[in-house]
Amino acid sequence: MEPILQVQNLSISFTQYGRGARQVLLPVLRDLSLTIEPGQVVAVVGSSGSGKSLLAHGILNILPYNSHMAGEITFLGRPLTPKRAEQVRGREIVLVPQGVTYLDPLMKVGPQIRKGRRDQAARQVSRAVLERYGLGADTEECYPFELSGGMARRVLIATAAAETPRLVIADEPTPGLDARAAKRVLGHFRELADGGAGVLLITHDLELALSIAHRVAVFYAGETVEEADAADFTAGRLRHPYTKALWNALPQNGFVPILGAQPGPGEVGEGCPFAPRCPKGRPECLGPVPYREVDGGRVRCLYPEGGTA
Amino acid sequence: MSLEAKQLTFGYRGKGRKQVLDGLDLTVAPGERVGLAGPSGRGKTTLCKLLAGYEKPDSGTVLVDGKPLREYRGICPVQMIWQHPETAVDPLMKLGDTLKEGGPVEEGLLEALHIQPAWLERYPTELSGGELQRFCIARALRPGVKYLLCDEVTAMLDLITQAQIWAFLLEQAEKRDLGLVIVSHNSALLEQLCTRVQSLV
Numbered sequence: 001m002e003p004i005l006q007v008q009n010l011s012i013s014f015t016q017y018g019r020g021a022r023q024v025l026l027p028v029l030r031d032l033s034l035t036i037e038p039g040q041v042v043a044v045v046g047s048s049g050s051g052k053s054l055l056a057h058g059i060l061n062i063l064p065y066n067s068h069m070a071g072e073i074t075f076l077g078r079p080l081t082p083k084r085a086e087q088v089r090g091r092e093i094v095l096v097p098q099g100v101t102y103l104d105p106l107m108k109v110g111p112q113i114r115k116g117r118r119d120q121a122a123r124q125v126s127r128a129v130l131e132r133y134g135l136g137a138d139t140e141e142c143y144p145f146e147l148s149g150g151m152a153r154r155v156l157i158a159t160a161a162a163e164t165p166r167l168v169i170a171d172e173p174t175p176g177l178d179a180r181a182a183k184r185v186l187g188h189f190r191e192l193a194d195g196g197a198g199v200l201l202i203t204h205d206l207e208l209a210l211s212i213a214h215r216v217a218v219f220y221a222g223e224t225v226e227e228a229d230a231a232d233f234t235a236g237r238l239r240h241p242y243t244k245a246l247w248n249a250l251p252q253n254g255f256v257p258i259l260g261a262q263p264g265p266g267e268v269g270e271g272c273p274f275a276p277r278c279p280k281g282r283p284e285c286l287g288p289v290p291y292r293e294v295d296g297g298r299v300r301c302l303y304p305e306g307g308t309a
Numbered sequence: 310m311s312l313e314a315k316q317l318t319f320g321y322r323g324k325g326r327k328q329v330l331d332g333l334d335l336t337v338a339p340g341e342r343v344g345l346a347g348p349s350g351r352g353k354t355t356l357c358k359l360l361a362g363y364e365k366p367d368s369g370t371v372l373v374d375g376k377p378l379r380e381y382r383g384i385c386p387v388q389m390i391w392q393h394p395e396t397a398v399d400p401l402m403k404l405g406d407t408l409k410e411g412g413p414v415e416e417g418l419l420e421a422l423h424i425q426p427a428w429l430e431r432y433p434t435e436l437s438g439g440e441l442q443r444f445c446i447a448r449a450l451r452p453g454v455k456y457l458l459c460d461e462v463t464a465m466l467d468l469i470t471q472a473q474i475w476a477f478l479l480e481q482a483e484k485r486d487l488g489l490v491i492v493s494h495n496s497a498l499l500e501q502l503c504t505r506v507q508s509l510v
Contacts, residue, residue, distance in 0.1 A: 047439070047467030098465075100393065146323065149392055149461075150349025172465060178348045178494040204467040249468035251497040257472035261423050 002077050004167050004198035005059070007034040010071035012054050012063065014265075025068075028265040029054050029222045031291070032071070036167070036198035041190060043201040043209035043230075045246070046219025047262050052202045053098060056169045059200075060095055061085035076166065094160040098171040098202075100152040103144040110140030113159050129158040134184065150177045157185055161192070168192055169200045174208055186212045206246055210234075218243050221262050221273035228297040239299035242274045272301065310374050312337040312387060312456045312488055317359055317369035319352075329355045332369070335507065337456060337488040342479075344503035345492045351509040353492045354392065357458040360490065361389040373455070384412070388449035392461040392492075394441035398433045404444050405429030411448045418447050421477060439466040446474070450481060456488045464493070475502060 012029040029051040036042045046052050057063045059073060061082045073080040075088065089095070104112055113126040130139055133154040144152060157173060170189060174182040190212050193199045203209050209216055210230050218226045218240065226240040238244050248256045260277040271286035272278070278285065280303055291300040314335040320328045329352040337343050345353050358364045360371055362378050362385055371378040373386050391397040398407050408414055408429070419426075422443045433441060442462060449457060459478070463471040479502070482489050493499050499506050 045467075047470055050467075101396065146321070148350045149354065178346075179496065181349060182494070204465065206468055246468050249472040251472075251495065251501040255472050255475075255501055257476045258469060261470075264425075 001038055003035050003037050003074075004040075004076060005034070005036040005200070006072075006074040007032060007055075007059070008072040008074075009033060010055070010058060010069065010073065012051070012058055012070075013068050014064075015066045015068070024266075026266045027222070027268075029058070030268075032224055033291075034200075034217060034224070034227075036200060038196050038198060039193050040215065041193050041199040041201055041213045043203060043213035043216045044219055045203060045206050045209050045216055047204060050219040050262060051222040051265075052204075052219055053171055056095060056171050056200070056202055059085070059169065060089045060093060062089070091163055092165060093167045093169065094163055094165040096157050096160045096168065096170040096173045100144070100147075100149065100156070102156065103152060105144050107143075108140065109142050109144070109147070109155050113140075113155070113162055125162050126158075129162045130155075132161065132188070133158050134181070150181055153177060154181070154185065157188070161188065165192070165197055167198045167200065169202070171202045172204070173201070174203070174205060182208060183211075206233075207250060218246065221268050222265065223268075223273060223300060224291070224298075225272075225274065225301070226297065226299045232297060237295065237297075239294050239297055239304040240274075240301050241278045241280055241305070244305070245277075310339060312360065312374075312490075313372040314356070314360060315370050315372065317356070317366045317371070319355060319359060319364065319366050321355075330359070330366075333509075335360075335490075337490055339455065339486045339488045340483075341505075342482070342489040342491060342503045344499035344506035345490060345509060346494070346496065346499060346506055347509035349494075353509055354460050356509070357389050357460050357490065357492065360456075361385060361387045361458055363389070384451050384453050386453055387456045387458065388451070388454045389458040389460065390442070390445050390449050390462045392464060394438055394445045395433060397445055398441060400433050403430055403432055404436070404441075407433075408444060408448055411451065414447055415450070415452070418450060422447055423473070439470045442466065442474070446478070450485075454485075454487070456490070457482070458490045458492075460492045461494070463498075464495075471498075 010029060010032040013025050013027040016024050016026050018024040044052050058069055110126055114122040127137055135154055160168060174185060177185060189199050201209060201213060210233055213230050216228055216230055217224050220242050226243045232238060233247060245258050248254045258277060263273055269286060270288055272289045275281040275285035285302060289300050289302055291298055294304050314333060317330050317333045318328060319330045347353055359366050424443050428436060428440060463474055491502055
């Protein structure tokens with residue numbers, strides 16, 4: 001079957017002004033590849049500032065004007081050009097954005113979901129999607145500031161589900177939702193996938209990602225360090241030391257904070273960005289590190305766990 | 310010595326005017342870490358806003374060490390750290406200036422929070438949520454502050470940053486003998502952090 005979305009060697013960089021009028025090119029996403037098959041939920045997990053949201057914005061072609069994108073994106077077998085992205089976004093590709101600030105503060109919820117349409121059919125659709133996410137009809141008459149954090153998020157999801165998308169990009173759809181609501185929301189993403197759509201779930205919440213995703217790609221400092229099956233996590237078949245550290249930082253898995261912070265854009269050299277914090281870091285980790293197949297997954301590490309390197 | 314909410318009742322003005330909180334009691338002693346759990350829309354954030362003095366209760370009182378919160382002058386002894394840091398800072402101000410609004414920052418605090426000096430010169434849109442949240446924490450940790458309300462403060466952070474921030478907050482809470490109110494939907498997190506958990510139903 002033809003994949004819904006194929007991303008190959010995607011890199012994104014920004015032009016910034018350095019001292020005076022000198023321009024500096026700041027790489028933020030490096031050499032990213034990803035495939036989403038129909039009916040598949042692929043989670044992209046990474047810490048804040050690792051460039052996860054940029055991936056979504058890159059696919060939708062809504063990056064700011066001072067950005068550059070290299071690499072290839074294919075949607076339903078055809079290249080996703082900027083022009084095509086403009087045509088399909090909001091219809092075949094929908095985004096559930098991260099922040100509640102993506103809602104128009106001066107517009108009631110109902111009209112926002114209907115995107116300005118006033119006909120009876122649109123009204124029925126908006127009522128139906130709100131109900132699907134456990135929101136009453138009175139929510140339509142609310143302004144965004146009258147919603148709680150969790151309600152606002154469900155409104156964002158309802159807005160996306162009001163269309164019939166082939167690809168759903170969910171950018172941190174669950175923070176602020178209680179466990180039950182979060183499960184219900186994720187259940188709806190899974191439903192969309194079971195209906196044949198592809199779902200790209202961008203999140204920092206490893207636990208939640210594992211509960212619905214088929215595959216998980218782990219991001220660190222703008223690079224994918226590992227791509228694994230969801231089952232690899234609980235089975236202890238993880239390959240990259242960063243993925244292990246992430247797993248051990250779960251409150252129920254030890255709550256271990258490793259030292260240091262993820263390097264910012266522009267602070268990453270050629271080698272492994274995790275090397276300075278890695279318990280197994282060696283000098284050669286600062287050289288080039290290939291992204292390769294290990295044990296049914298992919299990993300960017302010279303000394304992966306469980307692999308023979 | 311404690312932060313006390315007595316029979317708090319509150320509803321937002323507007324159509325329908327439903328009661329969000331109805332006769333709620335809560336006591337937090339210094340050194341205690343009280344978790345607040347409950348489905349969304351049950352008034353967890355609203356309770357925090359009342360405790361920190363951002364909203365006035367329709368009836369009931371908030372007492373800090375026996376004295377009504379309203380009678381405190383200067384920096385409020387109850388500080389709130391918000392769920393969405395991007396809405397808790399001025400988007401048109403550099404973060405260094407945002408910090409300065411709250412007075413001088415204690416020495417070593419920025420380092421302990423891993424706030425890099427270069428970030429002080431940036432605007433909120435140029436930092437990630439986790440980085441912004443560190444500023445909000447630095448701003449809230451003032452010398453006179455006795456109680457900290459943490460409203461889903463790590464809900465949008467990655468696991469390692471979450472563990473780091475809580476390690477920091479717990480250490481500070483112990484050092485300053487702070488009382489903490491911790492709102493979270495993550496029951497594993499509450500179990501790990503709190504001395505007791507109260508549910509809002």
